[in-house]
Amino acid sequence: MSRRRYKTGQKQAGASPGTITYVGREVAHATRISRIEYNAAEYHIDGSGRLSNCRIPAASTPFVTWIDVDGIHQPQVIEALGQQFRLHPLLLEDVVNTEQKPKSEAYDDGVLFVTLKMLHCHNRISEIDAEHISFVLGPNYLISFQEERTSDIFTPVLDRIKASAGKTRRNGPDYLLYALMDLIVDRYFEVLDFIGNQLDKLEDRIVQVQVGGNGVQQPTLTELYSLKRELTYTRRMVWPLRDMIGALIRDEHPLIQPGTLPYLRDLYDHVTQVIETIDSYRELIPGLMDVYLSTMSNRMNSVMKTLTIFSAIFMPLTFIAGIYGMNFDNMPELKTPNGYFITLGVMAATAAGLIIYFRRRGWM
Amino acid sequence: MSRRRYKTGQKQAGASPGTITYVGREVAHATRISRIEYNAAEYHIDGSGRLSNCRIPAASTPFVTWIDVDGIHQPQVIEALGQQFRLHPLLLEDVVNTEQKPKSEAYDDGVLFVTLKMLHCHNRISEIDAEHISFVLGPNYLISFQEERTSDIFTPVLDRIKASAGKTRRNGPDYLLYALMDLIVDRYFEVLDFIGNQLDKLEDRIVQVQVGGNGVQQPTLTELYSLKRELTYTRRMVWPLRDMIGALIRDEHPLIQPGTLPYLRDLYDHVTQVIETIDSYRELIPGLMDVYLSTMSNRMNSVMKTLTIFSAIFMPLTFIAGIYGMNFDNMPELKTPNGYFITLGVMAATAAGLIIYFRRRGWM
Amino acid sequence: MSRRRYKTGQKQAGASPGTITYVGREVAHATRISRIEYNAAEYHIDGSGRLSNCRIPAASTPFVTWIDVDGIHQPQVIEALGQQFRLHPLLLEDVVNTEQKPKSEAYDDGVLFVTLKMLHCHNRISEIDAEHISFVLGPNYLISFQEERTSDIFTPVLDRIKASAGKTRRNGPDYLLYALMDLIVDRYFEVLDFIGNQLDKLEDRIVQVQVGGNGVQQPTLTELYSLKRELTYTRRMVWPLRDMIGALIRDEHPLIQPGTLPYLRDLYDHVTQVIETIDSYRELIPGLMDVYLSTMSNRMNSVMKTLTIFSAIFMPLTFIAGIYGMNFDNMPELKTPNGYFITLGVMAATAAGLIIYFRRRGWM
Amino acid sequence: MSRRRYKTGQKQAGASPGTITYVGREVAHATRISRIEYNAAEYHIDGSGRLSNCRIPAASTPFVTWIDVDGIHQPQVIEALGQQFRLHPLLLEDVVNTEQKPKSEAYDDGVLFVTLKMLHCHNRISEIDAEHISFVLGPNYLISFQEERTSDIFTPVLDRIKASAGKTRRNGPDYLLYALMDLIVDRYFEVLDFIGNQLDKLEDRIVQVQVGGNGVQQPTLTELYSLKRELTYTRRMVWPLRDMIGALIRDEHPLIQPGTLPYLRDLYDHVTQVIETIDSYRELIPGLMDVYLSTMSNRMNSVMKTLTIFSAIFMPLTFIAGIYGMNFDNMPELKTPNGYFITLGVMAATAAGLIIYFRRRGWM
Amino acid sequence: MSRRRYKTGQKQAGASPGTITYVGREVAHATRISRIEYNAAEYHIDGSGRLSNCRIPAASTPFVTWIDVDGIHQPQVIEALGQQFRLHPLLLEDVVNTEQKPKSEAYDDGVLFVTLKMLHCHNRISEIDAEHISFVLGPNYLISFQEERTSDIFTPVLDRIKASAGKTRRNGPDYLLYALMDLIVDRYFEVLDFIGNQLDKLEDRIVQVQVGGNGVQQPTLTELYSLKRELTYTRRMVWPLRDMIGALIRDEHPLIQPGTLPYLRDLYDHVTQVIETIDSYRELIPGLMDVYLSTMSNRMNSVMKTLTIFSAIFMPLTFIAGIYGMNFDNMPELKTPNGYFITLGVMAATAAGLIIYFRRRGWM
Ligand SMILES: [Mg+2]
Ligand SMILES: [Mg+2]
Ligand SMILES: [Mg+2]
Ligand SMILES: [Mg+2]
Ligand SMILES: [Mg+2]
Ligand SMILES: [Mg+2]
Ligand SMILES: [Mg+2]
Ligand SMILES: [Mg+2]
Ligand SMILES: [Mg+2]
Ligand SMILES: [Mg+2]
Ligand SMILES: [Mg+2]
Ligand SMILES: [Mg+2]
Ligand SMILES: [Mg+2]
Ligand SMILES: [Mg+2]
Ligand SMILES: [Mg+2]
Ligand SMILES: [Mg+2]
Ligand SMILES: [Mg+2]
Ligand SMILES: [Mg+2]
Ligand SMILES: [Mg+2]
Ligand SMILES: [Mg+2]
Ligand SMILES: [Mg+2]
Numbered sequence A, B, C, D, E: 001m002s003r004r005r006y007k008t009g010q011k012q013a014g015a016s017p018g019t020i021t022y023v024g025r026e027v028a029h030a031t032r033i034s035r036i037e038y039n040a041a042e043y044h045i046d047g048s049g050r051l052s053n054c055r056i057p058a059a060s061t062p063f064v065t066w067i068d069v070d071g072i073h074q075p076q077v078i079e080a081l082g083q084q085f086r087l088h089p090l091l092l093e094d095v096v097n098t099e100q101k102p103k104s105e106a107y108d109d110g111v112l113f114v115t116l117k118m119l120h121c122h123n124r125i126s127e128i129d130a131e132h133i134s135f136v137l138g139p140n141y142l143i144s145f146q147e148e149r150t151s152d153i154f155t156p157v158l159d160r161i162k163a164s165a166g167k168t169r170r171n172g173p174d175y176l177l178y179a180l181m182d183l184i185v186d187r188y189f190e191v192l193d194f195i196g197n198q199l200d201k202l203e204d205r206i207v208q209v210q211v212g213g214n215g216v217q218q219p220t221l222t223e224l225y226s227l228k229r230e231l232t233y234t235r236r237m238v239w240p241l242r243d244m245i246g247a248l249i250r251d252e253h254p255l256i257q258p259g260t261l262p263y264l265r266d267l268y269d270h271v272t273q274v275i276e277t278i279d280s281y282r283e284l285i286p287g288l289m290d291v292y293l294s295t296m297s298n299r300m301n302s303v304m305k306t307l308t309i310f311s312a313i314f315m316p317l318t319f320i321a322g323i324y325g326m327n328f329d330n331m332p333e334l335k336t337p338n339g340y341f342i343t344l345g346v347m348a349a350t351a352a353g354l355i356i357y358f359r360r361r362g363w364m
């Protein structure tokens, strides 16, 4: 289940441009397709998954049509859908290219293509995993493509459509596109909380030790490094989204209604907040590393002081003992009745003097 | 009372856009609403807190109306006020979203929305805390929203209104907006002085030690790291304000009178000064860290020198003592009458020689 | 075969501008020239290598002409070709200047000059090597120049031309230019995988050690440094390509058909992905260095603890033994029958006490 | 005399905008005002200091009027002058706000306000001190304001006015403004030489030690840190000046004559040179820190080697002596006549072997 | 001969703007002036050095006139020439100001002023030295100014003029300006090769040591630091040149013929390559520093291990010897006939056990 580190997952070099090759993880299930029609008055859900039902709706149809494709690992399905909606081969290539970064692109025939990343946290392995999501916005329809990960991430929006004739039901497919993107961006905050939580714990652990705790686990710096790697990864997945939404707001694409713009601006705000939060986390890590390394230094200092104190106290004492362990014939001190006790006294005084000296230097 | 570290405080993912959910701290009091009307000639204060008094004033009213809402934790109050002033749901969402960064936004119906952060220092825990403040500027009214923190941060401006028919009384609601923002920005300088004070103390403490002081407290680097975290936090709260005020100056919003522009430019200057001061503080911290770490190194050096000197002096002496402690039958030196004293002399000479050697190397 | 590190390979200072001097590696083979004509209906390949066949095709010719020059080390060949196609001397200088960075330049007579780098990996020496590639796009022809490295890097495109009347055959020389550039950019992903693989291995090796492995090979940091150098080199080779393709898209050169633009945008995307991947790798390296250095510190700590424990335990014991090794006449303990066994007991107790103390401090 | 570190010196939060409050250092003297009138033919100096003589000169007056205000610590003087010249309250606030960064601002009534910093070096405390200078340029007059520091920094320009009918005398008040700014910028180079001198000395001291000197003074890193702080401070004082002069050149303010523009461009060049010099100094400091820290490391290495050599040589010897100091009844070696001498020989051989080994490892 | 480090070399503060004061090194020779006239048909060289021959050539003259001034240290010569060509005092100030950074400036009377730096390497002191070069381009003439360093750096261009009626002879003074700038930029590559060579050697030296070499020379880090300083210096000298040439290309100055633009673009390319090469070198230095410092760490580790192994092996052995060196009356082991040999055996076993233990930990 783990994310591939440092793999670009690009298809065979030399393949013809526009070749639709899935490069993501292996998926066992078949692609699931559902088709929802709705307006303010009513809604119909066609969960049959029949591809033949998915065609460009007539301009006169009174519904907004939403086609949700869950799974992009079957090139033939994507290609068939592409033909029925007359989509450009490069658009389809981007739909299945799980490494494609977030972007929006207006195609000549008026459709708007949008792609971005859903982020999932894996608690067990402390990793963040990006799911490749794409949208094709037409005059009265929206197609959404999800990389196979969980059963369906768009359920909350679908539930709102079913629940009441609210904002989504009263607006066009551009608002639906916004609502789905908003759902994805809202999930980024959960990822941020997940990361913030890890940072919080690491900070506590490192600072605790600094203040006088009993032992840092060895792998702390490795965890800090992993955290940085996850932040770098998350930033790379989210960063282009800001420019993309900014472009949607500025470019006045005919399919984006003016009433949807304030909502896109709100989305822009939230993405900006996500990026700034990531950046402020990233900025703290080198400082934490320095705190950790200074802990190491402090500890080494403490070890060395212990060694030095032991050596400095016992070496002179052992030397004195060594002197009176010599076997010279003529050593007057040895004959005196109190020589031994005086020597013990001298040793005690030497030790006391050294202990006072080290106390004064603040080593004990 | 402590600020939540690394929490985004976002509401439930999947909620409908425009849902008004307070995500800040828990607050016990009810929202306080006051309504002030003034012009150059007179002023009236309605502190009754009745929501029903708060409506869009007639275009012909000769007063500037200021509605100050102290507390944003009761969604129903915010929503009611929003309906009476016909405010966009996304605007209200930003009013209660305490994590919304500073920005200004012009809505289609002519009102101007402005949000920014008041900063408070908590001396005890050395933390800076942001209070979420929003303004809605209409043709002849201003609504201000404060996150519940202290009783009222806008008192100085209210006092000026009461005190005399000064600049505030002679100008429109745009000048009032400026005056309140100016009040907030003035408080940033107090926060900077608070931080500068901490930096000053840390610098003294670290540099003192360098020069020859007796002992750095262990937690110093942790404090330095906390200071950096507070600076990063403050910067993030203040930074977008500059662009926002810049946009207000440039965009020539019809509700901003030309006579107010020099005042906004002055505000822009001050915010720029705040940001540059923060940046210059931030820039100094890595250097301080290096000074601290070199202190560690110096100290280790000093410990090691002590150890080496003790070892190097006593090891040869103990070895000499060891030689004459051997029990060989035939050791001529042991028989000589002065052997012991000669040996003591050799030991003294060895010690003296080593001491001179270490003096020359600058270790003693 | 190794790339020259830190050589600019510039020709003699003071040479007249426009002098065609090859500054790349020595090449033994002669330049190979092939000439391909194709349209949707048919194709002809002239592999004779005769330079005289290479001239500007008549405007009325129903074919796209592709002249592929494999080898740029023979100035006289490049110059002859330049004269037949009336190319500017500075253009020819850039064709042979293997240090020229990627760029595109429109010449006054309407031809478009494009130059970029093919990247090759050398597994044995873990080095990346840039091959200098240039294109001259005319109204109905394309000339491609390859630095001599492998027999022919453009084979996949040639194979597609031969295989079927696909997109390449149905489009003009601008699409051919795109297809060849796409081939080169596709190979960048292989280089990224090569680098990512090295990074992966180094990360595992360094992190493994951290967690408790048995020994890092000394050269690890050197390898990390080499990796950084390769990344810096690759970035420098690829980075200008993004702006260059961006300019091709924006500038609406008359030789670039509108239908080719989506393909160039796709290429732009891929180059952006390459650059961002390089940058995210580069960003991780300092953190890895820190992990490695903290491993060093940890290990030193562990060595020092061992030393300190041994010294602190044996020094007092040896001192006690030293005391009872003294030769004073009057040492009452020596006479007692159990003195020796009591002393051994005291020694054991001392050692046990110290071991408990070190256990408590977490050193054992 | 020392500059306040990390103080924003802002006036009371909540004060009405445009309140003129001096926040700089305490000054004992009264404000000195002088008034100079000149043209190509003649000049008059009115040093009476009477404020009543300072009014907007008539448009028909054939002189350029220069009013120099030395001291900005008396709000009533500044306010009176402000009223006589009809200056905006915010302009006056900026005149007395010693923390205002360099900027120029065109006011609606046609006057141009310019503020920047004079820099002074304090040799004794190695600190740089900024003096707040402001100018108000009118159609035929210039007012200059100096923070009280030295008697008068503008003497050289006044001397040139008195000396001859040179460029200053033949030109308008805009050239006078330039001449005074040029004087200030010329002094920046003295500050740079002062800093460069310190950097030079520190570099020599640190590098000398590296090469084999006898001892770095402890405070070196502290000095390096101070130098960085001064550079950061200087940069902050000078940096906005470049943009300000750039704006003066670009904006074609009606009071700036076209003939003055080349002079402003020259000034722009010099400010750019100042900033680039500061930046190149700043860039060198981390490298110097690394050199210093590696010196520490080298020294520690040298200490440790000494310790290790002593320990490794004397421990085996002392052990051998210890063996033959044992009191076993049956130790055959002790009885042999040459045992002692053989043992001494073995000891000498052991020591020699170890010395050769350490020589080979390059430790001796 | 050594370059002044950290000196701005600015003239006296307070001097009148436009005062021509040479601030470079002292020069003994007199200024050398030569005057070359050429067109496609013929050329004349006037090496008399008479200043009176140097005047603005008549518009009708069929020649390009090139006046080369070798030496800028005689203000009176520069001033006289300036008067004969009616050059602005600020232009002349820039000609003699050896600290002026590269720039181009169009003066009102139509002449174009260009200044840049020639770089020289001093092999002996490993320093790079900048020579200040300026050009004044008029309608049919070019004046070049060289700071006195070597006899003449423009010889190759002069030789090409003499050699044949090539590109230089067939074009105007703008092409001559280009040719001379190209000559200077070509020399930058030699400087880069000089620096690259030093980097190469340092890298080899540092990496060699890492892998297992025998000893780094102490001064290595100092050399690395010097290299960084030279790179910073070189970058500062070259960096503004790119923008300057970019401006020449964009600004369409009437004296720059359209046919010269491709040549300037080529020059722009080369300067860009120089800057990017410098930047890629600069980027590698911190990594090299880290490799060097880790070498220090590794070595310290190795020293400490040696110490620890010696101590840990001999301390227990010496302790055992100490026990049997005690003088207790009742020590049964001493009486046994094999006690001594058993003790020796125990010692050997202890040593062997410890050696095995250290082998297992990878310390031996
Ligand atoms: Mg391809
Ligand atoms: Mg994916
Ligand atoms: Mg992925
Ligand atoms: Mg949202
Ligand atoms: Mg919002
Ligand atoms: Mg939502
Ligand atoms: Mg908050
Ligand atoms: Mg808040
Ligand atoms: Mg203010
Ligand atoms: Mg102001
Ligand atoms: Mg700054
Ligand atoms: Mg650091
Ligand atoms: Mg050349
Ligand atoms: Mg190359
Ligand atoms: Mg190459
Ligand atoms: Mg491709
Ligand atoms: Mg694509
Ligand atoms: Mg990135
Ligand atoms: Mg580092
Ligand atoms: Mg105020
Ligand atoms: Mg100040």
Ligand SMILES: [Mg+2]
Pocket: D024, D098, D099, D130, D131, D132, D147
């Ligand atoms: Mg000041």
Ligand SMILES: [Mg+2]
Pocket: D182, D185, D186, D267, D270, E017
């Ligand atoms: Mg000047």
Ligand SMILES: [Mg+2]
Pocket: D266, D269, E090, E093, E094, E097, E100
């Ligand atoms: Mg100048």
Ligand SMILES: [Mg+2]
Pocket: D286, D290
């Ligand atoms: Mg560093």
Ligand SMILES: [Mg+2]
Pocket: D182, D183, D186, E013, E014, E015, E016, E017
């Ligand atoms: Mg001057």
Ligand SMILES: [Mg+2]
Pocket: E098, E099, E130
């Ligand atoms: Mg110089």
Ligand SMILES: [Mg+2]
Pocket: E024, E098, E099, E130, E131, E132, E147
């Ligand atoms: Mg020079």
Ligand SMILES: [Mg+2]
Pocket: C017, E182, E185, E186, E267, E270
């Ligand atoms: Mg060239």
Ligand SMILES: [Mg+2]
Pocket: C090, C093, C094, C097, C100, E266, E269
């Ligand atoms: Mg070229």
Ligand SMILES: [Mg+2]
Pocket: C232, C235, C236, E279, E280
């Ligand atoms: Mg680069």
